[in-house]
Amino acid sequence: MFDSLQDRLQSAFKTLRGKGKLSDADIDQVAREIRVALLDADVAVPVVREFIANVKERARGAEVSQALNPAQQVIKIVNDELVGILGGETRRIRFAKNPPTVIMLAGLQGAGKTTLAGKLGKWLKEQGNSPMLVAADLQRPNAVNQLQVVGEQAGVTVYAPQPGNGVGDPVQVARDAITEAKRTLHDVVVVDTAGRLGIDAELMQQAADIRAAVNPDEVLFVIDAMIGQDAVGTAQAFLEGVDFTGVVLSKLDGDARGGAALSVRSVTGRPIMFASTGEKLDDFDVFHPDRMASRILD
Ligand code: GDP
Numbered sequence: 001m002f003d004s005l006q007d008r009l010q011s012a013f014k015t016l017r018g019k020g021k022l023s024d025a026d027i028d029q030v031a032r033e034i035r036v037a038l039l040d041a042d043v044a045v046p047v048v049r050e051f052i053a054n055v056k057e058r059a060r061g062a063e064v065s066q067a068l069n070p071a072q073q074v075i076k077i078v079n080d081e082l083v084g085i086l087g088g089e090t091r092r093i094r095f096a097k098n099p100p101t102v103i104m105l106a107g108l109q110g111a112g113k114t115t116l117a118g119k120l121g122k123w124l125k126e127q128g129n130s131p132m133l134v135a136a137d138l139q140r141p142n143a144v145n146q147l148q149v150v151g152e153q154a155g156v157t158v159y160a161p162q163p164g165n166g167v168g169d170p171v172q173v174a175r176d177a178i179t180e181a182k183r184t185l186h187d188v189v190v191v192d193t194a195g196r197l198g199i200d201a202e203l204m205q206q207a208a209d210i211r212a213a214v215n216p217d218e219v220l221f222v223i224d225a226m227i228g229q230d231a232v233g234t235a236q237a238f239l240e241g242v243d244f245t246g247v248v249l250s251k252l253d254g255d256a257r258g259g260a261a262l263s264v265r266s267v268t269g270r271p272i273m274f275a276s277t278g279e280k281l282d283d284f285d286v287f288h289p290d291r292m293a294s295r296i297l298d
Pocket of ligand 1: 107108109110111112113114115116195250251252253254276277278279283
């Protein structure tokens with residue numbers, strides 16, 4: 001992902017090579033090229049607008065520097081602005097003072113929630129926690145089984161609905177799971193919820209009901225970076241529906257343009273906390289805005 005954006009930005013910077021002080025015309029020109037590169041990568045229009053305004057303002061005001069030539073200065077400004085739209089600081093999970101910490105996953109069907117539950121479970125375990133995964137996705141016929149499979153791969157306990165124990169009622173399953181986690185001393189509960197193929201009032205209500213019932217410490221909205229421009233609208237709908245606290249970008253290993261996913265932080269004001277880069281449980285990491293910016297600019 002981001003290969004094309006990377007190439008386009010590099011060629012925009014090339015036009016500045018060997019220049020002494022930048023004229024307003026030079027700055028306008030490079031800003032125009034950066035703008036087109038961002039728009040072509042699917043970065044949301046309002047995000048691009050602000051990004052370019054900031055780059056221009058800072059490039060015009062840039063001091064003549066001994067250490068950096070004009071091209072390097074512009075690259076540094078673009079880097080800083082990219083880090084900014086990606087959220088600046090790395091945002092870690094907020095753990096509950098009184099365990100268990102409850103992390104709820106929300107997102108469209110196919111976004112990668114169930115896979116993420118396994119990844120998060122493995123990662124939490126490696127961090128010294130004792131996580132429990134909860135199968136509250138009762139929509140998709142195979143979802144409970146799928147969570148059991150990833151839980152087994154991750155070596156993490158899975159709480160799945162038992163006959164007569166809330167089958168068909170994901171809110172009850174989530175509630176019971178937390179009681180069970182307390183009893184069995186699991187300190188983090190990851191609740192996998194159902195998704196639909198598109199935004200759907202019933203789905204959103206169910207997610208909101210689960211949220212209200214379990215009062216999670218974090219609600220992670222999982223977004224498939226491959227869905228392109230739809231990412232922004234989907235994120236806005238979930239923000240309204242479940243008021244998520246953080247974002248997980250999944251499928252960053254794909255070859256889509258990716259800019260829409262990069263806009264989610266700016267559009268929703270919620271931090272990107274994790275990134276998924278493949279189907280395997282280890283294809284997952286904490287999201288670092290500065291590292292992502294460097295990757296795009298390298
Ligand atoms: P859910 O419906 O949101 O629970 O989504 P799933 O976890 O079932 O994932 C849907 C599909 O995407 C599965 O085939 C996963 O293996 C795949 N998947 C999940 N995360 C990633 C990722 O980061 N990269 C790639 N390439 N595939 C992924």
